[in-house]
Amino acid sequence: xxxxxxxxxxxxxxxxxxxxxxxxxxxxxxxxxxxxxxxxxxxxxxxxxxxxxxxxxxxxxxxxxxxxxxxxxxxxxxxxxxxxxxxxxxxxxxxxxxxxxxxxxxx
Numbered sequence: 638x639x640x641x642x643x644x645x646x647x648x649x650x651x652x653x654x655x656x657x658x659x660x661x662x663x664x665x666x667x668x669x670x671x672x673x674x675x676x677x678x679x680x681x682x683x684x685x686x687x688x689x690x691x692x693x694x695x696x697x698x699x700x701x702x703x704x705x706x707x708x709x710x711x712x713x714x715x716x717x718x719x720x721x722x723x724x725x726x727x728x729x730x731x732x733x734x735x736x737x738x739x740x741x742x743x744x
Contacts, residue, residue: 714720
């Protein structure tokens with residue numbers, strides 16, 4: 638009776654172990670071989686769509702968003718170094734936004 642139970646237990650253990658190894662092999666193969674190819678193709682198609690969309694837009698139809706300071710306003714802003722200050726502030730904001738998008742990084 639003990640031999641039958643040990644044989645049954647050994648067979649179940651061997652079957653579960655073989656199933657586990659086969660599942661892990663398939664998953665590792667998919668994650669190492671297939672997933673990078675799929676992600677590469679997805680990113681390539683996404684970038685291709687973005688470039689095609691950006692190149693199809695007529696730049697003359699977009700509104701002009703450039704602020705041009707001339708005359709007294711230009712002199713005033715230049716002497717107060719406001720363009721330089723605005724550049725520093727916008728650079729700091731963009732660095733902060735980029736750092737916020739890095740996972741597992743707390744600042």
